[in-house]
Amino acid sequence: AEFDTLDIVVLGVILLGTIAYFTKGTLWGITKDPYANAFANANGAKAGRSRNILEKMDETGKNCVIFYGSQTGTAEDYASRLAKEGKSRFGLETMVADLEEYDFDNLDAMPSDKVVMFILATYGEGEPTDNAVEFYEFITGDDVSFSEGSDPALQNLNYVAFGLGNNTYEHYNSMVRNVDKALQKLGANRIGEAGEGDDGAGTMEEDFLAWKDPMWAALAEKMGLEEREAVYEPTFGIVDRENLTVDSPEVYLGEPNKMHLEGTAKGPFNSHNPYIAPIAESRELFSAKDRNCIHMDVDINGSNLSYQTGDHIAIWPTNSGDEVDRFLDIIGLKEKRNNVISIKALEPTAKVPFPTPTTYDAIVRYHLEICAPVSRQFVATLAAFAPNDEVKAEMARLGSDKEYFHSKTGPHFYNIARLLDTVGKGEKWTNIPFSAFIEGLNKLQPRYYSISSSSLVQPKKISITAVIESQAIPGRKDPFRGVATNYLFALKQKQNGDPNPSPFGKTYALNGPRNKFDGIHVPVHVRHSNFKLPSDPAKPVIMVGPGTGVAPFRGFIQERAKQAQNGATVGRTILFFGCRKRSEDFLYESEWEEYKKALGDSLEIVTAFSRESSKKVYVQHRLKERSKEIGELLSQKAYFYVCGDAAHMAREVNTVLAQIIAESRGVSETKGEEIVKNMRAANQYQEDVW
Numbered sequence: 272a273e274f275d276t277l278d279i280v281v282l283g284v285i286l287l288g289t290i291a292y293f294t295k296g297t298l299w300g301i302t303k304d305p306y307a308n309a310f311a312n313a314n315g316a317k318a319g320r321s322r323n324i325l326e327k328m329d330e331t332g333k334n335c336v337i338f339y340g341s342q343t344g345t346a347e348d349y350a351s352r353l354a355k356e357g358k359s360r361f362g363l364e365t366m367v368a369d370l371e372e373y374d375f376d377n378l379d380a381m382p383s384d385k386v387v388m389f390i391l392a393t394y395g396e397g398e399p400t401d402n403a404v405e406f407y408e409f410i411t412g413d414d415v416s417f418s419e420g421s422d423p424a425l426q427n428l429n430y431v432a433f434g435l436g437n438n439t440y441e442h443y444n445s446m447v448r449n450v451d452k453a454l455q456k457l458g459a460n461r462i463g464e465a466g467e468g469d470d471g472a473g474t475m476e477e478d479f480l481a482w483k484d485p486m487w488a489a490l491a492e493k494m495g496l497e498e499r500e501a502v503y504e505p506t507f508g509i510v511d512r513e514n515l516t517v518d519s520p521e522v523y524l525g526e527p528n529k530m531h532l533e534g535t536a537k538g539p540f541n542s543h544n545p546y547i548a549p550i551a552e553s554r555e556l557f558s559a560k561d562r563n564c565i566h567m568d569v570d571i572n573g574s575n576l577s578y579q580t581g582d583h584i585a586i587w588p589t590n591s592g593d594e595v596d597r598f599l600d601i602i603g604l605k606e607k608r609n610n611v612i613s614i615k616a617l618e619p620t621a622k623v624p625f626p627t628p629t630t631y632d633a634i635v636r637y638h639l640e641i642c643a644p645v646s647r648q649f650v651a652t653l654a655a656f657a658p659n660d661e662v663k664a665e666m667a668r669l670g671s672d673k674e675y676f677h678s679k680t681g682p683h684f685y686n687i688a689r690l691l692d693t694v695g696k697g698e699k700w701t702n703i704p705f706s707a708f709i710e711g712l713n714k715l716q717p718r719y720y721s722i723s724s725s726s727l728v729q730p731k732k733i734s735i736t737a738v739i740e741s742q743a744i745p746g747r748k749d750p751f752r753g754v755a756t757n758y759l760f761a762l763k764q765k766q767n768g769d770p771n772p773s774p775f776g777k778t779y780a781l782n783g784p785r786n787k788f789d790g791i792h793v794p795v796h797v798r799h800s801n802f803k804l805p806s807d808p809a810k811p812v813i814m815v816g817p818g819t820g821v822a823p824f825r826g827f828i829q830e831r832a833k834q835a836q837n838g839a840t841v842g843r844t845i846l847f848f849g850c851r852k853r854s855e856d857f858l859y860e861s862e863w864e865e866y867k868k869a870l871g872d873s874l875e876i877v878t879a880f881s882r883e884s885s886k887k888v889y890v891q892h893r894l895k896e897r898s899k900e901i902g903e904l905l906s907q908k909a910y911f912y913v914c915g916d917a918a919h920m921a922r923e924v925n926t927v928l929a930q931i932i933a934e935s936r937g938v939s940e941t942k943g944e945e946i947v948k949n950m951r952a953a954n955q956y957q958e959d960v961w
């Protein structure tokens with residue numbers, strides 16, 4: 272056949288369009304995300320790099336890629352640990368990769384002498400993490416198609432899978448389950464079991480350790496790998512920058528990215544780029560002597576940040592000075608804390624998790640989770656660097672014997688410095704390469720809080736309601752204290768000119784790097800959530816929020832009071848609130864009266880005080896007492912909300928609700944449970960639990 276010019280032009284345009292489609296624009300250096308450049312600036316990431324994983328592996332000589340789908344960083348940390356272990360024990364050439372950074376339509380061309388690992392967290396109500404959305408939709412899609420077109424498509428693909436989930440959620444580990452199913456369906460070969468870690472039971476770390484050993488054995492057999500004596504090799508090199516000091520302008524002293532360093536911080540503010548927000552107001556909410564809870568208003572005026580009632584705010588904490596000191600002291604770096612260093616990845620695919628040049632002090636204070644529980648695998652790694660043979664043997668035993676480890680460490684709430692101090696009997700651990708801490712400790716994570724204000728009432732001021740984490744430890748003078756909440760408490764103390772700014776012997780660099788947080792500021796970003804009021808205010812709402820679970824409901828009630836003031840018809844609004852004693856921890860007691868002025872009798876606060884009588888009364892008991900009314904409201908399509916403790920309260924409320932429905936509709940309890948499930952699916956039942 273002959274083509275005329277127009278045909279050729281048309282064909283050319285179609286061809287270009289097709290290439291553009293399949294390459295997602297990478298040939299033109301177009302990045303898929305309009306904000307990618309802003310992120311890149313914030314992250315130091317390189318724009319326009321290849322999204323072709325095969326090419327990347329060939330270029331860097333890798334035969335094993337570990338993809339992670341991570342929201343808070345745990346899955347990413349597990350991926351890095353697998354990469355490290357694969358290399359040191361089996362000589363695998365490993366790399367870690369963010370699912371978001373690659374395309375997957377050439378997975379079918381992955382040769383069978385390579386292996387792909389998927390470490391996938393399930394987020395919220397069974398959703399993929401943000402960075403895994405595209406991959407998830409692609410691989411589980413009905414019309415998934417690959418470049419080679421063989422059948423079955425993924426017959427050459429060898430893969431390994433581990434999921435991170437929480438059994439208190441309805442869709443436990445649905446990410447890894449669904450991805451595994453999809454890969455099986457496409458003919459891929461799984462090596463070992465698809466592992467599942469359970470944060471709800473608090474066994475994530477042990478689930479991971481128990482899963483990985485048989486997986487390595489199966490992988491070694493499948494790929495003919497020889498296990499060798501694992502010798503520690505650092506992933507990062509530490510370079511002393513003797514010509515720089517803490518006063519050099521290019522040195523990061525805790526600034527989260529380049530814009531913050533240069534004083535040009537601007538939006539979009541997000542999980543890579545916090546807004547340094549002024550705190551407008553802060554106060555104590557409890558009147559109990561030994562427990563604290565704070566209310567804080569964060570000012571987001573002029574930041575371009577916005578929120579909707581029911582969203583979450585992330586707080587970027589700073590480690591306390593006493594813990595930073597303890598850590599630097601035990602590893603012998605106290606004297607060098609302000610020395611300037613650069614961190615270099617010794618391995619082309621490894622990423623330095625924070626900006627450099629920087630100082631040891633800044634790394635430990637702003638970037639590493641130094642107070643968290645210690646991983647048993649990390650203890651095993653550190654054994655090699657013990658100060659003497661006796662300590663080395665003890666570390667090796669702790670690292671390899673699960674029962675022994677938990678009996679020795681469990682009751683003490685050790686963090687890494689306390690553990691090294693105890694096991695080493697006070698000797699300093701000066702032989703540990705600093706790289707081991709960058710690899711073995713998690714990145715310091717932002718903590719999330721359910722916003723306790725209404726965006727209709729105060730669009731530019733975000734309220735937080737946070738209980739201060741503190742637990743007495745038998746045999747220890749100072750209690751265990753949570754990282755973020757005690758930092759917030761210290762900010763509150765300072766703001767209110769409290770004579771005791773470090774109430775629990777905790778000190779914080781509240782002014783931040785180069786005094787950039789001075790004047791009472793805290794780094795934050797906002798995360799959107801699906802926890803939302805019905806769009807029609809006339810719909811009745813039932814809210815169950817004991818303790819700090821009341822946070823989002825303060826926002827909901829504020830909002831409905833405002834809607835009523837604006838002339839809207841607002842439906843019945845019932846809050847079930849529980850705490851210990853009316854006189855101690857009844858949150859926002861006086862405010863509820865204010866909202867009643869606007870909402871009248873349609874607002875009711877039903878209270879359950881657990882320590883006011885010999886019989887402990889909880890919110891679920893109150894719910895039961897109100898069965899009849901709740902049944903009726905639900906038949907009028909009331910929305911039902913639960914917020915707070917995921918492990919116990921939310922489960923029990925769920926069960927009670929199914930019973931109430933069963934009773935009021937004259938059906939079986941199983942049927943009642945099914946109705947609750949359907950309500951969830953229809954968003955008529957919503958949870959915000961942690």
Ligand code: FAD
Pocket residue numbers: 583642643644645683684685686718719720721722736737738740752753754755756757819822960961
């Ligand atoms: P952390 O230092 O993170 O400690 C938390 C817990 O981890 C400790 O209690 C302890 O059990 C364990 N732990 C930590 N270190 C060790 C160790 N070395 N050994 C043994 N155990 C250890 N909280 C609120 O108060 N109000 C809210 O509105 C709210 N909303 C939330 C919404 C969401 C979506 C989520 C996910 C959480 C929410 N939280 C809320 C909880 C909040 O994010 C924090 O987890 C909480 O404030 C504790 O933070 P922290 O840094 O003070 O404690």
